[in-house]
Amino acid sequence: xxxxxxxxxxxxxxxxxxxxxxxxTCGIIGTYIVSRRMVFISGGITHASFGGVGIGYFFGFxxxxxxxxxxxxxxxxxxxxxxxxxxxxxxxxxxxxxxxMALGIxxxxxxxxxxPNLMSFLFGSIITVTKTDLWLMFALAVTxxxxxxxxxxxxxxxxxxxxxxxxxxxxxxxxxxxxxxxVALTIVLSIRVAGIxxxxxxxxxxxxIANLFTNRFSQxxxxxxxxxxxxxxxxxxxxxxxxxxxxxTIIFTxxxxxxxxxxxxxxxxxxxxxx
Numbered sequence: 471x472x473x474x475x476x477x478x479x480x481x482x483x484x485x486x487x488x489x490x491x492x493x494x495t496c497g498i499i500g501t502y503i504v505s506r507r508m509v510f511i512s513g514g515i516t517h518a519s520f521g522g523v524g525i526g527y528f529f530g531f532x533x534x535x536x537x538x539x540x541x542x543x544x545x546x547x548x549x550x551x552x553x554x555x556x557x558x559x560x561x562x563x564x565x566x567x568x569x570x571m572a573l574g575i576x577x578x579x580x581x582x583x584x585x586p587n588l589m590s591f592l593f594g595s596i597i598t599v600t601k602t603d604l605w606l607m608f609a610l611a612v613t614x615x616x617x618x619x620x621x622x623x624x625x626x627x628x629x630x631x632x633x634x635x636x637x638x639x640x641x642x643x644x645x646x647x648x649x650x651x652x653v654a655l656t657i658v659l660s661i662r663v664a665g666i667x668x669x670x671x672x673x674x675x676x677x678x679i680a681n682l683f684t685n686r687f688s689q690x691x692x693x694x695x696x697x698x699x700x701x702x703x704x705x706x707x708x709x710x711x712x713x714x715x716x717x718x719t720i721i722f723t724x725x726x727x728x729x730x731x732x733x734x735x736x737x738x739x740x741x742x743x744x745x
Contacts, residue, residue: 481597481598481599482597482706482710484599484600484601484604485596485597485599485706485716486703486706487599487604488596488599488603488604488607488662488663489596489663489699489702489703489706490699490702491604491607491608491610491611492607492659492660492663492664492672492698492702493695493696493698493699493702494611494614494615494695495607495610495611495614495656495659495660496656496660496672496673496676496694496698497676497677497691497692497694497695497696497697497698498614498615498618498691498694498695499614499652499653499656499673500672500673500674500676500677500694500698501677501687501690501691501694502625502629502649502653503653503673503674503677504673504674504677504678504681504690505629505630505687505690506629508653509670509673509674510560510563511548511552511559511563512653512657512670512673513563513567513670514544514548514562514563514564514566514567515541515544515545515548515566515653515654515657516541516657516666516669516670517566517567517570517571517666518540518541518544518566518567518569518570518571519537519538519540519541519544519570519654519657519658519661519666520537520570520571520573520574520575520591520666521536521540521569521570521571521572521573521574521577522535522536522537522538522539522540522541522570522574523536523537523540523574523578523588523591523666524536524573524574524575524576524577524578524581525540525573525574525577527577527578527581528577528578528580528581533591534603534658534659534661534662537591537658537661538654538655538658538659540570541654541655541657541658542651542654542655544566544570544654545650545651545653545654546647546650546651547562547566548562548563548566548650549646549647549650591661591665591666592665592666592667593665593667593668593715593717593718594661594662594663594664594665594668594669594715594716594717594718594720595662595665595715595716595717596662596663596702596706596716596717596720597706597710597716598662599662599663603659603662606659607659610652610655610656610659613652614652614656617648617652618691621645622688624638624640624645625645625649626687627640628640628642628645628646628649629687656673657669657673660672660673663702663716663717663720664717664720664721665717665718668717668718668720668721671721671724671725672698672720672721672724675701675721675724675725675727675728676693676694676695676697676698676701676724677690677694678728679693679694679697679724679727679728679731680692680693680694680697682731682732682735683731683735697724697727698724700727701720701723701724701727702720704720704723705719705720705721705722705723705724706719706720708723
């Protein structure tokens, strides 16, 4: 009964909706990221988006809008430079990562008046999610779901074998650029929940848990959505009762779930070997 009492608060209802929408987008996009081994590229985009937060504060427009613009530009630049082999992949990521964080800090401290509190952007605060955030997350969840439903096989081919995809007449470059934009937008809209420092965990840990038990792309995607939602709800409830940061609690819950899944896998695999 105490658990159900939480839903009488409007901000808790919004937090649960945010958890559901984030689980859908991160479950789908995260599966693509892990399959393409783009985790560190995504990390670079995540931290680069902080530059947009600082610029947003300085020029007086919504910080998340600045983060979205900066993240998309960083994603497209990284993808373009990587394909042209202008720099090594890890060097491009390091430059984008450092540039974004540096610009964010500089512009925040150049902003007139009191320096804004950046804790919610760095570590997330799901209970501060607004209705505008929810509508944006809903729009992204619908877009990502439709995109992956309609183009599931082409995305699968591009993710695992670009050369084969080209022989099938699939527009590989177009799909890659569209996907990297969706990755950037997913990262930015998840910042409210998990924060810049922790959002990468939401995009990778559920996928790795699911991957312990299946190698099928669609099953990892579905499992990631369910696992992400479970961890988000548990983390939100625990953080509410213990009065601790929600983003960090969600990630900690995910890590515990991964360790539990790993233990189950080892025990199950050991028993099969004995038989």
